[in-house]
Amino acid sequence: QKEVEQNSGPLSVPEGAIASLNCTYSDRGSQSFFWYRQYSGKSPELIMFIYSNGDKEDGRFTAQLNKASQYVSLLIRDSQPSDSATYLCAVKGSSNTGKLIFGQGTTLQVKP
Amino acid sequence: DAGVIQSPRHEVTEMGQEVTLRCKPISGHNSLFWYRQTMMRGLELLIYFNNNVPIDDSGMPEDRFSAKMPNASFSTLKIQPSEPRDSAVYFCASSPTGTASGANVLTFGAGSRLTVL
Numbered sequence: 001q002k003e004v005e006q007n008s009g010p011l012s013v014p015e016g017a018i019a020s021l022n023c024t025y026s027d028r029g030s031q032s033f034f035w036y037r038q039y040s041g042k043s044p045e046l047i048m049f050i051y052s053n054g055d056k057e058d059g060r061f062t063a064q065l066n067k068a069s070q071y072v073s074l075l076i077r078d079s080q081p082s083d084s085a086t087y088l089c090a091v092k093g094s095s096n097t098g099k100l101i102f103g104q105g106t107t108l109q110v111k112p
Numbered sequence: 113d114a115g116v117i118q119s120p121r122h123e124v125t126e127m128g129q130e131v132t133l134r135c136k137p138i139s140g141h142n143s144l145f146w147y148r149q150t151m152m153r154g155l156e157l158l159i160y161f162n163n164n165v166p167i168d169d170s171g172m173p174e175d176r177f178s179a180k181m182p183n184a185s186f187s188t189l190k191i192q193p194s195e196p197r198d199s200a201v202y203f204c205a206s207s208p209t210g211t212a213s214g215a216n217v218l219t220f221g222a223g224s225r226l227t228v229l
Contacts, residue, residue, distance in 0.1 A: 032216055043203060043220040044155070088155065092216050099168055100145070100218060104154040 003027065004091050006103035014111050019076040021087050021106050026070070029094025033065055033072045036088040038105065044088055047074070079110045116221035118204050124227045130192040133224045136185055137206030145218060146179055146189050147203040155203070161187065162209065194228045201225050 005024050013019045021035075032051050036044035050056045050063040050072065062075040072091075076083055086105040093099060117136040125131055137144050146158040159169040161181045169179070176195070181187040191198055205218040 034217065036218075043223050044218075045220070046217055049217060090218075099157065099160055100216065101157065102147075102155040 002103075003093075003101045004089055004103040006087075006089050006106045008104055008106060010107040010109050012109045012111060013079050015079060015081060017079050017110075019079045019083065019108055019110070021074040021076070021089075021108065023072045023074075023089030023091075023103055024070055025072070025089075025091045025101075027091065027093045028067075028070060030067075030070075030091045031094065032092040033063070034090040034092075034100065035061075035063060035072075035074045036090060036102075038086045038088060040085075047087075076108075079108075081110050081112050084108055084110045116204055116206050116219055118202075118221035118224050120224055121222060122225045122227075124229065125194055126229050127195055128193040129228075130190065131194045131198075131226060131228075133189040133202050133204075133226070135187045135189070135204030135221060137187070137204070138219055139185070141206035141208050141219070142184070143207045143209050143216075144181060144187050145205045145207075146187070147205065147220075148200045149203060149223075150200045158189070158202075191226075194226075196228045199226055199228050 034049045035047040038044040048058050050065045056063045060077045064073045086107045088105045089103040090100045119134045142163050144161045149155045158171045159179045160167050164181045179189045201223045203223045205220045207218045
């Protein structure tokens, strides 16, 4: 079992729709969870992070964390063509280091 | 701040040659990470430094790979000898650590695209 798993996609949604991206992790003691966006040929950039169970909203983005189910998701409301990218889930495990493990990423395509 | 600075941006070399990738982290960030990204394997952590000390190098593929951080503002990743399977994009990232909000948030450099022929 991979430490952080994501569906590679592509996930295709029409412009204006809600895109839902999912991630599961294996280390039950994981503490911090991050979503990064990576455009083709570019480096990953942080969208948001979440530490506590529940929802965290930032503009059109909402991160949802369920530690009991070892599941974290990212919702993108009112999807735009500019949101088309690969979305990487990253998890900081239970160790005291700052080590971040990334999932393979989900490719999102927003069609005009 | 100029962000995390990596060089070179592109490197094409022949099998057997030595490759050195360089990274300057963001000033004040005390953690530095080297990642490798390929289509097949995604983003893999190679090595992680905290306060210039290597903490976890379990991701370094083999002895051909080595990394150093002689001071807080500079790190190198060296591959000697290089092989075609080392072709990838190598990212350096830095982060602050601690308990404050935003700790452990990585900022990535632009990456070094390595092609070994």
